[in-house]
Amino acid sequence: MIDDREVVHAASALRAGEAGASTEAIARATWSVLAEPGDGVAGSLIRELGAAGALELALDAPSPADGRVDGSARAHRALAEGRARWRPRAQTRALVDALHGASQVGARLVIPGDPDWPDSLDDLGEHAPPALWVRGDARLLRATPRVAIVGARAATGYGEHIAAEIAGDLAAGGATVVSGGAYGIDGVAHRAALGVRGATIAFLAGGVDRAYPSGHQELFTRIAGHGAVVSELPCGAAPTKWRFLARNRLIAALGQATVVVEAGWRSGSLNTAGHAAALGRPLGAVPGPVTSAASAGCHRLLREYDARCVTCAAEVRELWGDDTQEASASRRQDPDRTRLLDALGTRTPLDVMEICRRSGLAPDRVRALLGLLDLEGILTRSDAGWVRAANR
């Protein structure tokens, strides 16, 4: 169903990485055309047989060779269903278009085994993407630390302010800001990273040759120039609701931590947060006014997802254990000291027994504390008794 010569010709136009236009790379590119994001049957087949072997099995007519997959009835049914999903898309035209589209925008294919392949995506198991299409600097996919900063499209001025502060601070400190390229928080996070000449990655829900939202066309061009615009979908693919949801798992998996800045009660950002939590990635949420609908999702994350409350970039760094500041030791004052100081004024001198009565402390204890506080210059002594030093 796929004409190999035509595909190899188109693939050679790709600015390919080390994996180049190998059989494996072409097979993975083909899988990105055939299977919807997160197709676990495709993922399992690829893991067992390699992408090329899996493709052969997928597009062949059913045969005894199917015995190559684990022989349970369930696995056979899953394969049959997979075949039924993939075959309608198995057209040379679709693959060639994807390859041409990629070469036109200078996108390259990154696949497992490529030095730039981010191993953290392997945590997605059979739901890991077969390949990534990358416009820009693919090396960023492995640069560390990487932090996902996501949030509501309908962000408020408050949310945008905080997103810019946090993303800018983190990017200036060397972190790569990963987000989804949407209006609102995502866009602010990308821009803040670019603004400090920091690194940023935008994961799109359609092909990297398509600007969605179209108002971010120029932003994506800037990100591709200084960072990376990435998708698991081939060029030409339109973003769909499903693909947005699936894309969110890549943001969560690539980030070493995920922070949600603002999110409505049913925001897509909660989906990203849920993926991060499921992957065991640290999850942070920025609180806001409880009167703000744009913060309701963040408060939900704090309540229901055990997200950590983060209010600044330093607290986000703590999420991945980069806690360079010393934990502020909670200094406990001596309570007797407080009681003695409560008893004293700056005007009327008091004798020891009066201080005892007022403070409820024993004379010995009072004398000992008076001595210490005198040394510290906190008290002054006269013949009439003790007073607090006026300048303290």
Added chain:
Amino acid sequence: MIDDREVVHAASALRAGEAGASTEAIARATWSVLAEPGDGVAGSLIRELGAAGALELALDAPSPADGRVDGSARAHRALAEGRARWRPRAQTRALVDALHGASQVGARLVIPGDPDWPDSLDDLGEHAPPALWVRGDARLLRATPRVAIVGARAATGYGEHIAAEIAGDLAAGGATVVSGGAYGIDGVAHRAALGVRGATIAFLAGGVDRAYPSGHQELFTRIAGHGAVVSELPCGAAPTKWRFLARNRLIAALGQATVVVEAGWRSGSLNTAGHAAALGRPLGAVPGPVTSAASAGCHRLLREYDARCVTCAAEVRELWGDDTQEASASRRQDPDRTRLLDALGTRTPLDVMEICRRSGLAPDRVRALLGLLDLEGILTRSDAGWVRAANR
């Protein structure tokens, strides 16, 4: 050192509860004069010997009778230090003044064993108060549920708004709002409870005959009239920094849950929250803008004290397990359904194979889903194919 006849005479002026002017009640009143709040040595003695026996031991000259307390050297030293603290205050005048002060404002003494004594204070162990002085309706001390709502004196309009909403809602629902009578959040919480003719208790750090802050004189009069103003300190006692800190443990112990609405980074409300946490009481914190210093303490509670994020009265009720609303079951949509709907528009009819290509679903699956969605009226079918129903 204490003249019994004069004290009994003064005590008879008290509008006493069932415990009345018993020896035990007078002894506990005396302890409230002698010992500073939270004096653990006094508390231990009272627990072992009863208040009267403990008082006798405390004010006698050291003797072999000291053997009545557990005989370790440490216990003896603690007793000796206690005696040295208490004796400077053991003056008949002080106790008589306290009793007269109480009778003047109509305060009564509530002690353990009294039907109104709140057992929840016993959780404070040796740091429980020997007695409470109460102006108003002492029965509220045992009414349930009781929720502590505290926060910053320097509250913002936002914090005051939320405190009023939450306290008013809870009080209207029958909860008793416990707070500290301070400016800011405390005052708003009391007022909101009074405003819905609900119950409220103010714990003061000085005697219940003293309005501190003085600007809340009228508020305390209203609370005494419709709720209760309570202190462990005798009438005439001035509030001190130490007594504010000690008072906070009573608020935390009386509340079945504690909620902090706004708090600065070093707010006294964090002290109350710390007591609640130490006592195993559920602790809630209301988030706010991370740009607001008045919410910094609340965010700290979320981060460092494992406080639960609460944004409304219903979420506060959940703190003590009064969750009358069903947990919103997170409805998971069938992902295939989403993918199929993504593939369809409202204008151009598509045939099954085209829907398969666009959605990445198998023909059988597409046909099954089309049937279901048709039944639900979400799709319409024509000879040319399927479209989404325009009105959905």
